[in-house]
Amino acid sequence: MIEKRGLSQLEQDKLNIDPDFDFKDIAAKPFSDLTTNQIGMFKWTGIYHQLQPGYFMMRLRIAGGLITAAKLKVVADIAERYGQGELCITTRQCLQFHFLQKDDLHLVIDELAAVGITSKNACGDVVRNVTSCPLQGVCKHEIGDVRSVIETIDADKEFLDEQRNLSRKHKINVSGCGAACGLQLINCQSWVPCEREIKGIAVRGWQYFAGGGLGRNPYLAQWIFSWVPEKLVTAITSAAVEIHRLHGDRTTRSLGRLKIIVARFGHQAFALELIRIMRERKVADLDELEIAPQATPKIPPMPFAGESVVPQRQEDLSTVRVMIRRSEISATEAIQFATWAEQFGSAEIIFTARQNLQIRNVPDTKVAELVKLITSAGYRMQGHDYLPDIVACVGTTLCNLAVSDTPNSYRQVIDAFADDVDFWSDIGPLRIHMNGCPNSCAQHWIADIGLRGTREMQKNGSEEGFSIFVGGAVEGSGHIAEHVVDVSSKAVVPIMKQLLDLYLKDRNNGAEHFGVYARRVGVKYLRENLDLDLDVTNVQQVNQDLTAVFANVIKEAKP
Structure with a gap:
């Protein structure tokens, strides 16, 4: 008989600690009275304890990344008064505050609630915010308007209030069309x-994928249903969450994601398990479902690359895309963008999975004026989906889990390449993702060039560095990026330059995409053609020099 292992400590905490804290009571307690276990459960309210003792990060739920200008101004005002005037855009299209203090958490929560914004279930072992492609509702390729489906799933009371004790986080995506923009292969669901003709009428239905997820051990989603009537979307979503609750591993957290369950079942058996649960729930019309003929999908490529202004399906309107440097935006900047959205668009802004933002519904007659204002204010608009459009996590500056200073390496790469327009234009579309630890918040597994934080052992300790991966893809059947080499942080720029030079020299027909090239030639070829004997500045000394800088930042934090 197999020995039954006990629950992990976090699973015990989830049974014994109510995650719906009264943060007014928390404010009245000394920080020293809070247990590590209690602070860990703050995540169910979207709150993490930062690397800096006594300071907290709070993540907001923003369904599909869409927010009104009025709400963004409120968020910016809160950031100014409680969060050192800074906001961060996440890869799940949300916003985060940093440097919040314990005694202010309840004030922030109440002020957000007053305008209909919540941080509930933004973190923790729950159903997280629903993501979508950034052109939802305005894209010429969109099939119908998917916004209502996004909002229905995101606001579902079962997910918000009842299914709050899953074995791990649960992520859902709703795409606008079949293309890879929605990142459908990396989500739990x-x-x-899609469309088909029924009795001479074009009817929208849905394809359904499940079992994607990155983290330390990445999985790509499997194709489960090739046809789902729209009336069954919520029922299937709910059934999949229930499967996660029932079958998720609660002894080993690395095995608790839905991706493990789907992989164990296989696509057909998982589809049948969904149907079984829905039958138990008396869901009607299940005979209209069509199980996918195979598990491996074929995802069309993204239809956009490089455009700073995208014509909408609405006549004479466009979406203006703006790159945000390393996802960081000040409260003042947020208010400025909200004001521009009111003056030039429909008073809406959408945050993207590449940690950028877009102003929607701008009349074509006003686009040039808006673009001039944005570029004059110092924001980059050229290079979307190219080398300058880098995704990066917060790294060791704020995160307890990071082992590498992602922001510093990001700045080095941007400073080295972003202004060389001829160079990155010649390279073509290129997705670079930089992650400070193995957890893949910045999604390095799906990047053309992905960096994952690591430590490089030295004679007198260790030096921070990165593992470099290449060839990730979210189109076609998808591909997990493969490891090329580990380098110290000081070598990131020269090694990246070597990789790109190899690509420019070896690519087929002068037009082969970098990811396709990397998968064709293989990591062994790339590794053998890199010069790793580099003469660069000692990064350990740089880190020692920065220690005093970081200490001063913490000292000057608002009381």
Whole structure:
């Protein structure tokens, strides 16, 4: 008989600690009275304890990344008064505050609630915010308008209030069309609209994918249903969450994601398990479902690359895309963008999975004026989906888990390449993702060039560095990036330059995409053609020099 292992400590905490804290009571307690276990459960309210003792990060839930200008101004005002005037855009299209203090948490929560914004279930072992492609509702390729489906799933009371004790986090995506923009292969559940003719009428239905997820051990989603009537979307979504609750591993957290369950079942058996649960729930019309003929999907490539202004399906309107440097935006900047959205668009802004933002519904007659204002203010608009459009996590500056200073390496790469327009234009579309630890918040597994934080052992300790991966893809059947080499942080720029020079020299027909090239030639070829004997500045001394800088930042934090 197999020995039954006990629950992990966190699973015990989830049974014994109510995650719905009264943060007014928390404010009245000394920080020293809070247990590590209690602070860990703050995540169910979207709150993490930062690397800096006594300071907290709070993540907001923003369904599909869409927010009104009025709400963004409120968020910016809160950031100014409680969060050192800074906001961060996440890869799940949300915003984060940093440097919040314990005694202010309840004030922030109440002020957000007053305008209909919540941080509930933004973190923790729950159903997180629903993500979508950034052009939802305005894209010429979108099949119908998917916004209502996004909002229905995101606001579902079962997910918000009842299914709050899953074995791990649960992520859902709703795409606007079949293309890879929605990142459907990396989510626990993904919905992709499709059309067919029924009795002479074009009817929208959905394809359904499940079992994607990155983290330390990445999995790509499997194709589960090739046709789902729209009336069954919520029922299937709910059934999949229930499967996660029932079958998730609660003894080993690395095995607790839905991706493990789907991989164990296989696509057909998982589809049948969904149907079984829905039958138990008396869901009607299940005979209209069509199980996918195979598990491996074929995802069309993204239809956009490089455009700073995208014509919408609405006549004479466009979406203006703006790159945000390393996802960081000040409260003042947020208010400025909100004001521009009011003056030039429909008073809406959408945050993207590449940690950028877009102003929607701008009349074509006003686009040039808005673009001039944005570029004059110092924001980059050229290079979307190219080398300058880098995704990066917060790294060791704020995160307890990071082992490498992602922001510093990000700045080095941007400073080295972003202004060389001829160079990155010649390279073509290129997705670079930089992650400070193995957890893949910045999604390095799906990047053309992905960096994952690591430590390089030295004679007198260790030096921070990165593992470099290449060839990730979210189109076609998808591909997990493969490891090329580990380098110290000081070698990131020269090694990246070597990789790109090899690509420019070896690519087929002068037009082969970098990811396709990397998968064709293989990591062994790339590794053998890199010069790793580099003469660069000692990064350990740089880190020692920065220690005093970081200490001063913490000292000057608002009381």
